[in-house]
Amino acid sequence: MRYPLSNMNGGEWQIRREICDVGRRMHRSGLVAGTDGNISARVGPDRILITPSGSCLGMLDPAAISAINFRGDAMAGSTKPSSERWMHLCAYESRPDILAAIHAHPPTVIAMTLAGVAIDPCALPEVIIAFGRVPVTAYATPATVEGATVVKEWVGRFDALVLDRHGSFTVGKTLYDALHKLEKLEHGAHVIYMAQQLGRIKSLPPEEVAKLASLREQFGLGSADDVSPSCLPPGTAIPRVTRGPENY
């Protein structure tokens, strides 16, 4: 089946191919199963590409990716967009700095919410630098506008969210940026899960967390204040450095 591809330039075609590649990687890595999950990218002032409703992310066709406007309406000739588009639209509304968003069902992340176990916010240096902390949203019925309601509180400030009983939501400056955050989130959750099987998790000392918070800021990944206050008791000084390494 062919779909009319009006309003598509070479750049958009490339983004469509990237959405398919990211979907294949997610499916292969077990970050989604069956027709779970959805991927989007902002490609214009009022144009967002998003995976079609009921599609398997491992088997996407670039021509069949849906195109919607900021009200969530499918553009003329588009396939039917994902029912989770409200969550994605909320992210683009709140974050002019991001161009991509991914909702996935990473198993360890979901299992931890079912068991009511938090991803320890003071344990993994890489997670602290990359995310500050990872908020867990309230529960929302999947595939409804409630998805936007629960992410709205957090997505303006945090790049990786855990959706209670449902999965993850990561945003980024590119599709691969959002994918790498998803991979890092599930990997971090899995490491914490394994450590919990082995015994009590040893948190980093506050002064070490403070150094990581400072690095987060230096690398331009977000504010040092995004780190969980539970890791930084009152009086812990965060080293403030205005210039640092350019890349992380």
Ligand SMILES: [Zn+2]
């Ligand atoms: Zn879902």
